[in-house]
Amino acid sequence: MPVMPYEPRLRLTDLYGVPWNLSSPTCPVRLKTVKGIDGAEFELDTTTGVGQAGVSVVGRDDKESVIELEVWVGPVLPGNDALDLLRRWRKGLGRGWARDGKLMRLEALATGRFVEVRLAAKPETPLYSTMFHVGRCADAVKLMSDESWWRKKPFDKTFPSSQFGSIAVGNEGDESSWPWYRVTGPISNITIGMAGETVTLPASCNLTAGQTLEIDTDPDRWSVKHSASGDRTWKVGQRWRVKAPAENLQIPVTITGTGITSATSLRVVVPQLFHAAL
Structure with missing residues (x-):
């Protein structure tokens, strides 16, 4: 029986325009876990005064969207090709800036909703030796959208x-x-x-x-x-x-x-x- 894609079906288009269909069984980089696609954090602005029971809510401060992805890079055949896959995955994430005026795009394929994202922080050093000898390693990255909202066409x-x-x-x-x-x-x-x-x-x-x-x-x-x-x-x-x-x-x-x-x-x-x- 063929392995079926699973939800959430996410596609990350990197800074070089390469689409990584993270929930597809044919993609060499596959999703393990994801956090943050349920919405951006927010804080309520409140005021209070002497003798007031509780607070008055005067506004809401919507934060930037932060999405944390944990993925499997591979499995592929061990050796230099495996290392090349890891390098291409990491290079496509960049270092927080747009490339040629474009950021990365993370899309939810089930709904057509997307966010434009940038790498929010340098990830941990990947296990190059494991990738070379085994052809598979885990990677965790934190992405950030400057906006609070997911968009649709x-x-x-x-x-x-x-x-x-x-x-x-x-x-x-x-x-x-x-x-x-x-x-x-x-x-x-x-x-x-x-x-x-x-x-x-x-x-x-x-x-x-x-x-x-x-x-x-x-x-x-x-x-x-x-x-x-x-x-x-x-x-x-x-x-x-x-x-x-x-x-x-x-x-x-x-x-x-x-x-x-x-x-x-x-x-x-x-x-x-x-x-x-x-």
Whole structure:
């Protein structure tokens, strides 16, 4: 009877783009144990005062995701090829930095959720002699994602102007998230928003045919960029305050304006953020 893959089915794509299917019986590096895929640590911010029974919770501090993997490297035929496998595995993990602008990616194949990770600390020295003479050794590595959340392919859809009165988008994630928009002209006197909120854009954001306006509503990356007129961020005095609500597959999006034609369209991208891999 063939050996079947087991859960959690994890694939680590290293800094050189090599995919290690850690739960596959055909992969030369296989998962023994894993910790941390159930979510990042968090702390509650609290206040208290004289005579207060207990505390008041005023916020939550979500930490970075830390995933600890223990793997078997091998079994393969002993000798230099076995050592080469160990070297390739370790080299692909790097030393905490991205390579060519890319980090490693750890994916849960059952759900399609992933995190971008870096090596968080130097692992213990591997057993080179055991690998050479036996063709197998254990290895333990600690990976870190700068983010708290596991992601999934975002909701990404472009709506023609004929659908502007009935646009609905989805966020199946555990966390509310900031949407991204691209408006393609012609359109003037634009108002846009979701879940009942709208923001009126200034005349400097008006679009002629073929021009685009890209809007990132995330306060950490806040920007409004006009394809012809450049950065309009500083022109937009009012910001969006409503995120795409979590676990809602029918979030209404509103866009209005003048001078709309069949060439006008709206692209909406909604990140999907999850607490855990599964």
